[in-house]
Structures are given as C-alpha cells and as structure tokens.
Amino acid sequence: MNQKKPAVWYEHLHTEKDTGARRGRIHTPHGTFETPMFMPVGTQGAVKGVDNKTLKEIGSQFILANTYHLWVRPGDELIAKAGGLHKYMGWDQAILTDSGGFQVFSLAKARKLTEDGATFKNHVNGDKMFLSPEVAMRIQNNLGSDIMMQLDEAIPYFETYDYVKESMQRSLRWAKRAKDYHKKTDTQALFGIVQGAGFRDLRTESANELVKMDLPGYAVGGLSVGESKKEMNRVLDFTVPLLPEDKPRYLMGVAAPDSLIDSVIRGIDMFDCVLPTRIARKGTLMTKHGRVVIKNSKYKEDFSPIDPDLSYYSDNPIRTEQFGNRARYDVPGYSPYQNLSKSYLHHLFNANERLGAQIASEHNLRYLLNLMEEMRKAIEEDRLLEFRKQVLEDYGYNKKDARLF
Amino acid sequence: MNQKKPAVWYEHLHTEKDTGARRGRIHTPHGTFETPMFMPVGTQGAVKGVDNKTLKEIGSQFILANTYHLWVRPGDELIAKAGGLHKYMGWDQAILTDSGGFQVFSLAKARKLTEDGATFKNHVNGDKMFLSPEVAMRIQNNLGSDIMMQLDEAIPYFETYDYVKESMQRSLRWAKRAKDYHKKTDTQALFGIVQGAGFRDLRTESANELVKMDLPGYAVGGLSVGESKKEMNRVLDFTVPLLPEDKPRYLMGVAAPDSLIDSVIRGIDMFDCVLPTRIARKGTLMTKHGRVVIKNSKYKEDFSPIDPDLSYYSDNPIRTEQFGNRARYDVPGYSPYQNLSKSYLHHLFNANERLGAQIASEHNLRYLLNLMEEMRKAIEEDRLLEFRKQVLEDYGYNKKDARLF
Numbered sequence: 001m002n003q004k005k006p007a008v009w010y011e012h013l014h015t016e017k018d019t020g021a022r023r024g025r026i027h028t029p030h031g032t033f034e035t036p037m038f039m040p041v042g043t044q045g046a047v048k049g050v051d052n053k054t055l056k057e058i059g060s061q062f063i064l065a066n067t068y069h070l071w072v073r074p075g076d077e078l079i080a081k082a083g084g085l086h087k088y089m090g091w092d093q094a095i096l097t098d099s100g101g102f103q104v105f106s107l108a109k110a111r112k113l114t115e116d117g118a119t120f121k122n123h124v125n126g127d128k129m130f131l132s133p134e135v136a137m138r139i140q141n142n143l144g145s146d147i148m149m150q151l152d153e154a155i156p157y158f159e160t161y162d163y164v165k166e167s168m169q170r171s172l173r174w175a176k177r178a179k180d181y182h183k184k185t186d187t188q189a190l191f192g193i194v195q196g197a198g199f200r201d202l203r204t205e206s207a208n209e210l211v212k213m214d215l216p217g218y219a220v221g222g223l224s225v226g227e228s229k230k231e232m233n234r235v236l237d238f239t240v241p242l243l244p245e246d247k248p249r250y251l252m253g254v255a256a257p258d259s260l261i262d263s264v265i266r267g268i269d270m271f272d273c274v275l276p277t278r279i280a281r282k283g284t285l286m287t288k289h290g291r292v293v294i295k296n297s298k299y300k301e302d303f304s305p306i307d308p309d310l311s312y313y314s315d316n317p318i319r320t321e322q323f324g325n326r327a328r329y330d331v332p333g334y335s336p337y338q339n340l341s342k343s344y345l346h347h348l349f350n351a352n353e354r355l356g357a358q359i360a361s362e363h364n365l366r367y368l369l370n371l372m373e374e375m376r377k378a379i380e381e382d383r384l385l386e387f388r389k390q391v392l393e394d395y396g397y398n399k400k401d402a403r404l405f
Numbered sequence: 406m407n408q409k410k411p412a413v414w415y416e417h418l419h420t421e422k423d424t425g426a427r428r429g430r431i432h433t434p435h436g437t438f439e440t441p442m443f444m445p446v447g448t449q450g451a452v453k454g455v456d457n458k459t460l461k462e463i464g465s466q467f468i469l470a471n472t473y474h475l476w477v478r479p480g481d482e483l484i485a486k487a488g489g490l491h492k493y494m495g496w497d498q499a500i501l502t503d504s505g506g507f508q509v510f511s512l513a514k515a516r517k518l519t520e521d522g523a524t525f526k527n528h529v530n531g532d533k534m535f536l537s538p539e540v541a542m543r544i545q546n547n548l549g550s551d552i553m554m555q556l557d558e559a560i561p562y563f564e565t566y567d568y569v570k571e572s573m574q575r576s577l578r579w580a581k582r583a584k585d586y587h588k589k590t591d592t593q594a595l596f597g598i599v600q601g602a603g604f605r606d607l608r609t610e611s612a613n614e615l616v617k618m619d620l621p622g623y624a625v626g627g628l629s630v631g632e633s634k635k636e637m638n639r640v641l642d643f644t645v646p647l648l649p650e651d652k653p654r655y656l657m658g659v660a661a662p663d664s665l666i667d668s669v670i671r672g673i674d675m676f677d678c679v680l681p682t683r684i685a686r687k688g689t690l691m692t693k694h695g696r697v698v699i700k701n702s703k704y705k706e707d708f709s710p711i712d713p714d715l716s717y718y719s720d721n722p723i724r725t726e727q728f729g730n731r732a733r734y735d736v737p738g739y740s741p742y743q744n745l746s747k748s749y750l751h752h753l754f755n756a757n758e759r760l761g762a763q764i765a766s767e768h769n770l771r772y773l774l775n776l777m778e779e780m781r782k783a784i785e786e787d788r789l790l791e792f793r794k795q796v797l798e799d800y801g802y803n804k805k806d807a808r809l810f
Contacts, residue, residue, distance in 0.1 A: 046760040347479040355451040
C-alpha cells in the first residue's frame, strides 16, 4: 500500500466523551475543512439564490454539485474545457459531486436499468442518455470535484429483502467498476456508498466489501428517503461502526437539526441537503426557535428581527489560497438577520420581491452552518448531549424526543 | 432666511474647465455622498436581486424607492411604525423617494385627474386610492426618506403647448402645496420638479417659479420619456442654467452611458433608472464594450471574463456611522466579474438559475456606479471631454456621436 496521502484524507482531532462523536478535518486539494460539516447544494453549479462571496461569509466549506444536472446542462466536456467546475463556477474551496444516479431515478423519464447501467431520457429536452459507473466517473473526472461518488441505485427504503440484496450487490460491483475506471486519484477522491436499506446483514455485507476496496471515504446511502428518524438512527447504529475510523463518513440528504445531531452522535462527518434553500424559496425560515413560515399574516407587523441570535459571519477559519480569510464589515457584529425584521421579509415575499428568497436562502444556510459550528464546539468541549437537548428544546421538537437519546 | 443648513445640502468641490460639469457632495442626515451620482432603484423597498451588503460593496450611495409601490404594499403607516424606511429595509445610507405620480400615470387604472389630485385604482388589488400633493408628502414623511419629490403630472414629451402649459402650471401649484404641507424640513428635503416638455418659455417659467420657492434641490422632469437624446440635451442646455448653483440637480430616469455623461456636462448631479436591473434580469449586461446579450448562443463556450476591466469594490469612501467603510476581501482585486466567465453566466440563464439574474443585476449596477466614479475623477482632473470620447468609443456608439459635443 502506498503511504502517500490520498487526494482527500481525514484528520481526527477529538472524540466526544459521552457519545463518541467525531471532531475532525478533511484535507482536500482545495483546502482543509472542519467536520462535522453541512454542505450547501449547488445543483447546477450555483447554490440557488446565494452567491459565492456570501457562501464564504456565512462559513460554507464544501459545496455539493449535481453530476446529472451539469451533464445535461452545460455538459461536463464544456466544463472540462473551462478548466473544471471550480474555475467555471468561481468556487475555490472544495466541491463534492454526486454520481447522477439519484436524479436518474427521480427526474429522468423512460428509465431502463441493467447490470451495465441505466438508459433514460433527460428531463430537459428528452435526449436519450446512458449512465454507467464508468460514465459517472468520466463526468466527475471532467468536473474535477474533490470528492466523487460512485454510481449506485437509489431505491425506496421499504423494498423486499431480495430486491434490496440484488440492488446492493449490483452497487458493490458498480463501486469496483468506478474504482477501476478512476485514474486521477492524486487530485480526486472516490467515495463508496453503503446500501442495504434497513437490513443489518445487507448493510454489513455492503460496508465490509466496500471497506475491502480501500476507498478514501464512505457514504451511507439509501437513508432520509421516507423512513422514520428512529429507523434511520437504528441503521446508523449498526452501519457506521463498520466504517474505518481514519476516513470521512458522509450521510446523504439530511438537514433536519435533530437528524444532524443524532447522526453526528453516531459518527457521521458530512451532510448535504437541498432542504434549506428549497423551503427558503417558499418562505420558510429555519431558526433557533423552529420553523417560521414568513408569509403568515401574523408577521405582517412583526418588527422583531428575523433571527436575533444568529450571527452573520462564521468564526471558523477557512483555509484556501485564493482568498485567505473571509470578508468582514469593518464594524463587527453586522448581521442581516439581526438588522431586518420579519415584517420586512413578509413584505418581500408578499410583493414577490426576489430578494426575499435570497435572504431566506442565505439565512437557512447560515442557520445550518452555524449549527454545525456550535456542534463542533460542543464536541470539543464534551457536552454534545447537553447541546442536543438545548437545540431540540429551542427548536420545538416535543420534549419526549429531546430526552430520547 | 434661516442660516441653518437644510436637511440636504450641496457642497461644491470643482467645476470642470472645458464643460462646467460639477463635482460635489450631497450632505444628508444619513451620510455625505459624492456627485455626480447614479442611484440604484429599490422599487418596493428592495433593489431587485441585490442585497444591501452587495450594494455597499459596489459603491451605492443613495438608493431610490417608489412611494406608490410602498404605499400600496406594505403601506406607509406600517413603515412608519417600523421606524421609517431606512430601518425597515436595513439601509443606513441616504434614500430618495419619488412622489408616486409616475406610477399613478403608468400603472394604475381608472385614473381621474383634477386640480386637487388624482383618483385611481391600484394595480395590485384594484382598491380606489387618492393621491394629492399633500398625500404624497404625508406618505414620504412616513417613509422618512432624505429627499422627497413633489407630486407632478407625468405627461408624454410630445403634447400640445396648451396642455403642457396647463400641466406645468398645475405642477407649480402642487409644488407650493407640497412645501406648505411639509413640516419635517430638519430631517427631510423636498425637491421641486421643473416641467415644460420641450418649450423653452414653459421650462423657464417652471424653473423660475420653483427657484422662488427656495426648495433645497431641483429635478428636471418630463425627460427620458421617448424624446431623442439630442432633444433631451437641448432642453437641459436651456433649463439647467436656470437652477441655483448651490443646490443639487437631479435628472430622473436616465441610465444610458452617453446620456449620463452628456447630462453631467450640462450640470446634472444625480440620476436614477430601473434600466440596469431590468435588462439584467433578461440577461443583458452593460459593459465597457457595450451591451452583452448573454443568452446568445455565441457565449456558450466563451470562457472570457464577464467584464475583465471592471473592479468589484468601489474606491469611493462612503461616510456613514453604522458601517464605516465597506467590506473587502482580505485579498485585494477580488471581482466576480473577473472570476466568472460569459459561458458560466450563459449557463445560469439557460438553466433558469436565479443566480444569473443576481450576478447580472449586481454587475450592471457596478458598471454604472464605476462609470460615475470614473466620471468624478475625470471632472476633478479636467478631462471630461476626453473621457466622454473614450467611453462612447469603447461602448460602441458610432463615432460621429462620440465627436458630437
């Protein structure tokens, strides 16, 4: 085995005393970033409504981009010509790309799945396309993301044992094919995805076989697709311990504050989800005291701040070469969430002002990035359970849940 | 006459040697700002697609808000309860509000005009409303803008002499009524509006009568409504000299680079227009080398920067108490317009990504704010005609025009 560090590697800093939650760092060709982390989603090479400068200011580290969408528009070869996705979208920090599989199984039409891969018609112009483990790698190699995901099959949580087994084993074969195809291991890291739905033996087989492939990181897939939170925790309880301690662990598609904390408690380092920006565009804010549906008429004359306790700027140093540390106003403590009222944001949504969705999107991302910052601190200070209790109580989860763990 | 300075006053710095163009400052209760200036328009209390922080970074000084829109939604009394428009929209620099008249004459339905004012149905829910010189002042007093405009009648440029005369004289009477109503002269300045279309004697009567009212500033109204640029220059040539030299002069609704320069040459200090953000949302960029229609397929693989010569941050110090100077990245020279390509912006518009309109809106405003910064420097250095020639040539106006003055 080569002793040279792979493109992406995990540095462990601290294990929380009560829960075993991990505080670490992920080193990438585009900087070093703190875990546990939440990754904003930039579906088509842009986080919806939030520009790069703002993303940096609110403490974004990695962002996630969708292989399927970029493949369809503007095309991975065009992005390669432009010098890769980082340069194309002007983002000098780390990027994770998914495999495209999830969108093929949710957005595309006329899908046909074989051992080889999936043929389908794309959702934009209906062109027939073919996605295989190798194609997913070729596209992601063209995009030049720091972390690439293997192609797997996105299946519903409640499928039959036989179907889940067959699909999981196919995903394992696809992981092997992805690894064999991928040659740019010095600049891009391929992560495997553990499948197996709620079946412990299938999760175990999936994890063990993937670990044997010695990939630089692993995701737990097939969760956050409609199963209960309790069920998700149960799967994480027996799956995460199977993954190596010296590599990053990524749980896909999670953004609910309780799930973030409960998954970190179970050893997860990385998360992504479109939820914060998607609900923002409809006018729902995630705040310390729970969701605020800002279009509600009760906010019409509510002149209290959007989120008085939420600071704007991240205190977390980002290490990248191009920009150094983030911008700051000369006057400390500036925060749009403290300076703007619920009434104002209500007005913007009511009057169809696009700035409303922008502010709400930025706010929700900052809420989650700040939550992760506070969670990292709570791990460092060995008080994660106390932190969990407080966050859940503040957010308004019922008190039984908040005491559950 | 009281020797105390009014709420808003003009400080003259330099007169350009060849043209007589003015370089000055406008002092307001919300800071001191450099002229000549361009004011971004925040129609409903928000500049479409550009947040306050970005507005500051790109060097915005005053912004303009529309009385009619804020009256309809969310209502001027609500904004007064919130502590005024500055606080409501989180903008601590100066605000100019129009009278609402322009929208009544362009957007509203079932309009009926009398000496007293105008009744109409608003464009949002059809409610019957009444706007008079006094109501326009009451609303603007509630908004608390630094500069308020008198109600006038917005008429087409090519009307009969008799109609223009009658309308101009009514506007004069309305100016008097506005002045009589306005009691908050220590914090808000009322500007009069010179009317008279293309008729020199009517413009003269209007200007002379308004100047007798000793208002703190004057606008030239009824221009940029379809007449030729030559015609607009002709009116400015005989109108502006009638206005006092020690007060700000404002030309409404102008954003074309040649018109901005030619009007500054004729003694104008302030401009506003929705054009830069409106065309941005459709994908048109204003650049040093003319308009770029970014949706055009020729930009699909054009990896050159959006605008390589346009710097992001204003060098122009803004003097306000809350924020001090603007934010900056720690690394100098950061500019989204230099870091992002035409191909990327083409993709964002092509894929209906809202970030496209945001970047384009910010870009066009920065283009104009930067143009004004360079124009101020050219005045200071007595090389405005040379500057005009260069800007017009670069922008692609035909060479005959560029030599015209």
